[in-house]
Amino acid sequence: MKGYEHLAQWVSISDSPADRENHSSDISGHSPHKPDIIAYPESTAQIARLLTWANTEKIPVTPWGAGTSAEGNPIPVRGGICLSLERMHRILKLSIEDRLAVVQPGVKYRELNRQLAGTGWFFAVAVGGDATIGGMIANNAAGPKAVKYGATKAHVLGLEVVLADGRVIRTGGRSAKQSCGYNLTQLFVGSEGTLGVITEAIVRLTPEPTFEEALVAQFPSVAHALHCASTLSGLDAGAIEFLDRAYMGFLGEEPADTLFCEFHSIGDGAEAERRCWAAGAIAVRRATEAVERARLWAARLRAYTASAEANPGARLLTTDTAVPVGKLQEMVSFLQRELSRRNLTGYLLGHAGDGNVHVILPWLNEAQRQAVNGFSLAAVEKSLSLGGTASGEHGVGIGKRHYLKGEHGANAVGLMKEIKSLLDPARILNPGKLLPD
Amino acid sequence: MKGYEHLAQWVSISDSPADRENHSSDISGHSPHKPDIIAYPESTAQIARLLTWANTEKIPVTPWGAGTSAEGNPIPVRGGICLSLERMHRILKLSIEDRLAVVQPGVKYRELNRQLAGTGWFFAVAVGGDATIGGMIANNAAGPKAVKYGATKAHVLGLEVVLADGRVIRTGGRSAKQSCGYNLTQLFVGSEGTLGVITEAIVRLTPEPTFEEALVAQFPSVAHALHCASTLSGLDAGAIEFLDRAYMGFLGEEPADTLFCEFHSIGDGAEAERRCWAAGAIAVRRATEAVERARLWAARLRAYTASAEANPGARLLTTDTAVPVGKLQEMVSFLQRELSRRNLTGYLLGHAGDGNVHVILPWLNEAQRQAVNGFSLAAVEKSLSLGGTASGEHGVGIGKRHYLKGEHGANAVGLMKEIKSLLDPARILNPGKLLPD
Numbered sequence: 010m011k012g013y014e015h016l017a018q019w020v021s022i023s024d025s026p027a028d029r030e031n032h033s034s035d036i037s038g039h040s041p042h043k044p045d046i047i048a049y050p051e052s053t054a055q056i057a058r059l060l061t062w063a064n065t066e067k068i069p070v071t072p073w074g075a076g077t078s079a080e081g082n083p084i085p086v087r088g089g090i091c092l093s094l095e096r097m098h099r100i101l102k103l104s105i106e107d108r109l110a111v112v113q114p115g116v117k118y119r120e121l122n123r124q125l126a127g128t129g130w131f132f133a134v135a136v137g138g139d140a141t142i143g144g145m146i147a148n149n150a151a152g153p154k155a156v157k158y159g160a161t162k163a164h165v166l167g168l169e170v171v172l173a174d175g176r177v178i179r180t181g182g183r184s185a186k187q188s189c190g191y192n193l194t195q196l197f198v199g200s201e202g203t204l205g206v207i208t209e210a211i212v213r214l215t216p217e218p219t220f221e222e223a224l225v226a227q228f229p230s231v232a233h234a235l236h237c238a239s240t241l242s243g244l245d246a247g248a249i250e251f252l253d254r255a256y257m258g259f260l261g262e263e264p265a266d267t268l269f270c271e272f273h274s275i276g277d278g279a280e281a282e283r284r285c286w287a288a289g290a291i292a293v294r295r296a297t298e299a300v301e302r303a304r305l306w307a308a309r310l311r312a313y314t315a316s317a318e319a320n321p322g323a324r325l326l327t328t329d330t331a332v333p334v335g336k337l338q339e340m341v342s343f344l345q346r347e348l349s350r351r352n353l354t355g356y357l358l359g360h361a362g363d364g365n366v367h368v369i370l371p372w373l374n375e376a377q378r379q380a381v382n383g384f385s386l387a388a389v390e391k392s393l394s395l396g397g398t399a400s401g402e403h404g405v406g407i408g409k410r411h412y413l414k415g416e417h418g419a420n421a422v423g424l425m426k427e428i429k430s431l432l433d434p435a436r437i438l439n440p441g442k443l444l445p446d
Numbered sequence: 447m448k449g450y451e452h453l454a455q456w457v458s459i460s461d462s463p464a465d466r467e468n469h470s471s472d473i474s475g476h477s478p479h480k481p482d483i484i485a486y487p488e489s490t491a492q493i494a495r496l497l498t499w500a501n502t503e504k505i506p507v508t509p510w511g512a513g514t515s516a517e518g519n520p521i522p523v524r525g526g527i528c529l530s531l532e533r534m535h536r537i538l539k540l541s542i543e544d545r546l547a548v549v550q551p552g553v554k555y556r557e558l559n560r561q562l563a564g565t566g567w568f569f570a571v572a573v574g575g576d577a578t579i580g581g582m583i584a585n586n587a588a589g590p591k592a593v594k595y596g597a598t599k600a601h602v603l604g605l606e607v608v609l610a611d612g613r614v615i616r617t618g619g620r621s622a623k624q625s626c627g628y629n630l631t632q633l634f635v636g637s638e639g640t641l642g643v644i645t646e647a648i649v650r651l652t653p654e655p656t657f658e659e660a661l662v663a664q665f666p667s668v669a670h671a672l673h674c675a676s677t678l679s680g681l682d683a684g685a686i687e688f689l690d691r692a693y694m695g696f697l698g699e700e701p702a703d704t705l706f707c708e709f710h711s712i713g714d715g716a717e718a719e720r721r722c723w724a725a726g727a728i729a730v731r732r733a734t735e736a737v738e739r740a741r742l743w744a745a746r747l748r749a750y751t752a753s754a755e756a757n758p759g760a761r762l763l764t765t766d767t768a769v770p771v772g773k774l775q776e777m778v779s780f781l782q783r784e785l786s787r788r789n790l791t792g793y794l795l796g797h798a799g800d801g802n803v804h805v806i807l808p809w810l811n812e813a814q815r816q817a818v819n820g821f822s823l824a825a826v827e828k829s830l831s832l833g834g835t836a837s838g839e840h841g842v843g844i845g846k847r848h849y850l851k852g853e854h855g856a857n858a859v860g861l862m863k864e865i866k867s868l869l870d871p872a873r874i875l876n877p878g879k880l881l882p883d
Contacts, residue, residue, distance in 0.1 A: 106772030107833075108679070129680070149625040160623060162632075163600065178858040183833035186597060186768040186800045188586040188636050188841050190850050190880065191862045195599075195632035199625050216680035242545070243566070243653035245682070245711070274682070274711055331621040335543030363623045396544075396620035404625050413627050421615040424869075425628045431868050432861075443627065 013046045013090075020059060021049040021096070032073055032083075032091040036138065038324030038372065038381075039081030039407050044071065044091035051096045053169060053177060053208040060206065061175030063090060063437050071439045072202040074144025075117065077136070079327050080406025082148055082201050086441040092206060094143050101209070105130055108214045109166060109183055114143020114207045125214070133158040133215035137313055143207045149199030151402035153248040156362030157273070158215060160402060162198045169209035170197050173433040183211055196428070201404050202439040204432045218247060222278035223302035226285040227265035227292040231345070234266040235338040237288035238361040244281055245274035249362030250309055253345065256356045260315055262308045265291065268361065269309040271302075316356040316369050323371035326381045326408075330392035331365035331401025343391050344368055351384055365401035382408075389415070405443045413445055450483045450527075457496060458486040458533070469510055469520075469528040473575065475761030475809065475818075476518030476844045481508065481528035488533045490606060490614060490645040497643065498612030500527060500874050508876045509639040511581025512554065514573070516764050517843025519585055519638050523878040529643060531580050538646070542567055545651045546603060546620055551580020551644045562651070570595040570652035574750055580644045586636035588839035590685040593799030594710070595652060597839060599635045606646035607634050610870040620648055633865070638841050639876040641869045655684060659715035660739035663722040664702035664729040668782070671703040672775040674725035675798040681718055684708035686799030687746055690782065693793045697752055699745045702728065705798065706746040708739075753793040753806050760808035763818045763845075767829035768802035768838025780828050781805055790821055802838035819845075826852070842880045850882055 016022050024046045034041035050056045063070045069089030076083060085091050097113035100121060104110070105128050110121060117139055121132050134145060136152040144150070146168070151160035158164070167181030180193035197205055228234035231253060238249050250269040258264030268285070272278045278295050285293045296302045303310070317325060332340045341359065344366065348355045359366040368388065370381040389399045389412050399405070399412040414422050426444055429436075453459050460466075461483045471478035487493045500507045506526030513520060522528050534550035537558060541547070542565050547558060554576055558569050571582060573589040581587070583605070588597035595601070604618030617630035634642055665671035668690060675686050687706040695701030705722070709715045715732050722730045733739045740747070754762060769777045778796065781803065785792045796803040805825065807818040826836045826849045836842070836849040851859050863881055866873075 104770070104772060106676070107770035108772070109770065149629075151623055151625070155623060159600070160625065162629070163596070172861075176857050176860075178861055179855050180858060182835050182853065183770045184768040184801055184835045184838065185771060186588060186592065186797070186802045186838035187835045188588070188597065188839050189835045189837040189846070189853055190636075190842060190859070191641075191865060192586075192599070192632045192636055193854075193858060193861060195629045199627075199629055204628075219680060239543070243656060276712070331623040333541070333544035333546065333620045334622060335541065335545075360623070364621055365623045398619050398621045398624045398626045400626040401621065401623040402625050405627060409626070416619065416626055417630075418616050420613050421617060421630060422627070423613075424609075424615055424630060427868055428628060428865070431864055 016048065016059065020055045022046050032076070032085065032093065035076045035078045035081060035083055037079050037081045037406065038326045039084055042084050042086045042088070044085040045088050047091045047093050049093050049096045053171060056092070056171045056206055056208055057175040057177055059092070060171055060173055064174050064435050067435050067437060069440050070437050072147065072206050074114065074141035074147070075139055077138025077140045078144060078148055078406070079403040080408060082404050082406040082442060084407065086407065094141060097208065100124055105214070107183060108185070109211055110214060111209065111211050112142050113209060114141060116142050118142050118145060129217050130214040131217050132164065132212055134161050134164055142210060142212065146198050146207055146210055147200065147202050148404040149402070153250055153360060156249050156360065157247045162195060164213045165194055165198055165210060166213055167211040168194055168197055168207055170205040171208055172205045173435065173438050181211065185213070199404065201406065201443045203429060203443050204438065218273035220273055220275055221247065221302065222272045222295060222297045223305045224270040224272065224278050224281050224293065224295045225305045226268045226290045227263060228290055231266045231341050232338055233289040234268055235341060235361060237285055237290065238268055239334060240284045240288055241270065241281055244277040245272055246362060247271035247273050251359035251361035252309060252312060253357045256312065256358065257308060259356065260308045260312060269306055312356070312358055313369065320371035323373050326370045326372060326385055327403065328368045328385050328388045329400045329403040330388050330397055331363060332392050332395045332397030334364040336395040336397065337361060337364045337366065340391060340395060340397070341366060344388060347384055347387055351380060353380060353384055355384070363401065364397065407442060410443060410445045453485065453496065457492045460484050469513070469522070469530065472513045472515045472518060472520055474516050474518045474843065475763045476521055479521050479523045479525070481522040482525050484528045484530050486530050486533045490608060493529070493608045493643055493645055494612040494614055496529070497608055497610055501611050501872050504872050504874060506877050507874050509584065509643050511551065511578035511584070512576055514575025514577045515581060515585055515843065516840040517845060519841050519843040519879060521844065523844065531578065534645065537561055542651070544620060545622070546648055547651060548646065548648050549579050550646060551578060553579050555579050555582060566654050567651040568654050569601065569649055571598050571601055579647055579649065583635050583644055583647055584637065584639050585841040586839070590687055590797060593686050593797065594684045599632060601650045602631055602635055602647060603650055604648040605631055605634055605644055607642040608645055609642045610872065610875050618648065622650070636841065638843065638880045640866060640880050641875065655710035657710055657712055658684070658739065659709045659732060659734045660742045661707040661709065661715050661718050661730065661732045662742045663705045663727045664700060665727055668703045668778050669775055670726040671705055672778060672798060674722055674727065675705055676771060677721045677725055678707065678718055681714040682709055682711035683799060684710050688796035688798035689746060689749060690794045693749065693795065694745060696793065697745045697749060706743055749793070749795055750806070757808035760810050763807045763809060763822055764840065765805045765822050765825045766837045766840040767825050767834055768800060769829055769832045769834030771801040773832040773834065774798060774801045774803065777828060777832060777834070778803060781825060784821060784824055788817060788821055790817060792821070800838065801834065844879060847880060847882045
């Protein structure tokens with residue numbers, strides 16, 4: 010803890026081997042790296058003091074939510090301080106009347122929704138992991154519900170942020186509508202902790218659907234399934250997810266290209282079923298009762314876990330391309346062809362309503378790592394050629410930094426670097442992430 | 447045109463008195479100011495060349511869409527060049543398949559929607575004026591549909607922007623989902639032409655509602671009407687608008703506090719009617735047929751025009767506060783009390799579903815100008831005290847610059863100024879707007 014001891018006078022810190030180990034990796038396959046210490050601040054003032062000092066001393070500070078991110082976003086690759094937000098876990102305000110919650114960054118979104126149970130309102134972003142709201146904002150996380158409600162960025166009304174030099178700013182506000190000055194809120198959403206530390210967030214609450222119907226439909230081909238998905242627009246769909254026949258077979262299900270949907274308006278499930286049959290479905294099942302809905306969706310719900318469990322000891326690379334939705338079929342066909350051509354195991358899972366598709370690729374050794382990285386690069390290049398992005402919802406993190414110029418061009422990346430230099434001239438905040446060197 | 451003649455070799459310019467007059471004011475009450483010349487570029491390259499020169503020569507450049515903004519946003523208060531985007535009016539791509547349009551900034555949103563007629567898709571922001579999409583993006587315009595679809599910022603997937611020094615950048619992309627690097631798109635949305643000139647936009651298309659039902663309900667008090675509005679959440683409302691009894695009376699209608707709503711799901715109109723009666727409505731009318739819907743909404747549709755026409759020769763100040771929706775009733779009561787206490791004529795119109803309310807105040811002379819400005823300041827101070835904003839949808843422009851610090855604090859405004867200095871160090875872009883001096 011050499012050099013850090015004096016911090017202990019006003020903030021909890023730890024350099025225990027277990028703590029350092031626990032803050033060295035996320036769910037991505039990126040190599041772990043331990044921080045020198047973990048700091049557990051309990052207030053904005055402590056974070057401001059810590060950053061002021063670290064900025065002067067040029068010590069790396071990497072914010073940490075729950076470690077559930079998928080691109081190495083919170084791995085402290087340059088050591089220094091891991092800034093855990095776990096003790097900033099208070100819900101400061103719940104206002105149904107104003108349709109907002111004010112939360113500290115360490116609040117888990119599931120906890121917020123537990124507190125909201127019975128009110129008819131919820132925080133409408135759901136991701137796979139038990140993520141913190143601060144982490145979801147920093148990474149602009151999305152998930153299956155985004156097809157209806159949008160990504161996290163659509164749910165943030167305002168932030169409190171501590172800048173690298175310790176300045177505390179407030180962005181946005183409590184009003185649902187705001188058009189008053191530069192949108193600093195969205196500068197920090199998705200900035201992955203590289204521009205400031207989010208210490209408080211005002212998030213929007215959404216009315217819970219009063220009706221939910223699940224629909225699962227099997228198709229004779231990817232083309233049929235994704236064409237069908239594109240015909241479901243205009244219906245009140247809460248999710249339009251896709252698993253290919255290989256993934257379904259791996260999960261022990263009927264090996265068919267399958268859509269998993271959810272509808273929130275009475276009558277839309279029946280209309281969707283008609284469209285599924287018209288699009289060539291070979292089987293369609295619907296359910297409105299909760300247990301039955303979960304049963305229909307079971308394969309989708311356990312997909313990620315099952316692919317991890319089937320490969321003990323392996324690391325997983327997860328691609329995250331998103332293309333204009335009309336290009337999804339071409340993208341998925343390309344990914345399947347490349348998996349086959351490269352003789353790779355990969356599990357293909359799509360947020361079909363948004364054009365976002367993941368391929369989960371296990372790897373065990375250096376040769377396999379290079380093989381899956383080669384596949385990832387090919388996927389990104391194809392996505393960009395179709396007008397898509399390298400990252401739909403996981404962020405840039407470590408591994409996608411070198412795709413940024415290809416996607417945005419040198420001028421835009423140049424401007425991103427200028428903004429980084431403006432906000433964090435000593436480059437202490439989450440170094441080695443998001444921007445290429 | 448002294449000093450500008452050489453521009454004519456490669457871009458259309460004009461200094462005719464009529465042209466200068468036509469580009470000296472918007473619909474706000476702010477004093478007109480003429481540009482030295484108007485430039486009519488036809489390409490991004492011409493804009494880049496013009497900005498490169500103006501930046502070197504430190505000549506003000508103020509972008510101009512259609513002049514329909516409400517806060518003086520495009521008035522060239524420091525003279526120089528008015529950069530009209532009217533010749534950049536091409537729709538470059540319409541893709542129903544990908545649910546997007548690529549447009550030049552001078553495309554009017556109504557023209558885009560005319561081109562989309564019959565496709566089942568539309569650009570889902572509607573403002574009162576015949577605005578350009580570039581202008582709507584620059585001001586983050588909203589309007590009645592925002593309660594369902596969000597403001598313009600929710601509809602922009604990507605931009606091409608020319609920076610003050612002539613650099614051309616591309617932000618975002620064509621994918622509905624994006625989480626790949628800093629959100630430069632939202633840095634320019636709502637920046638009112640002070641950070642760059644938008645030369646192309648990728649905008650989201652939205653499925654048209656397949657069903658529309660209008661509902662107009664009268665209430666015995668503001669409190670009843672706005673309480674009712676708050677109970678309509680969870681229904682598929684395309685608009686929830688409010689006119690107070692004074693405005694209704696002025697319009698020659700039954701002088702009752704009135705909600706104007708639109709619903710897009712079958713059954714929601716009937717459910718809304720039940721909620722209106724439960725909330726104490728004294729009259730409720732509904733209609734699904736187009737002509738009848740327009741008739742029900744007639745008072746709301748002609749409200750702004752009628753208040754302008756009733757005050758020939760007057761200028762109009764329009765307040766634009768937006769508060770957390772649970773605070774709307776307190777805000778409206780305050781505004782009504784202040785109008786009465788100050789003995790002012792003011793027309794009160796609310797986007798009740800969003801907490802956004804306008805008071806339109808005519809003024810004819812300096813004494814009246816001071817009186818309406820005093821009211822505006824009181825409205826903003828009240829809004830901020832309720833956690834609201836000085837501007838829900840019109841932007842900052844000229845008159846609200848001095849409210850920025852009160853709303854966002856000195857540190858946040860300081861960061862906005864640093865960003866301005868980074869992007870426009872010579873301060874040529876729309877000087878005198880958005881930021882306080």
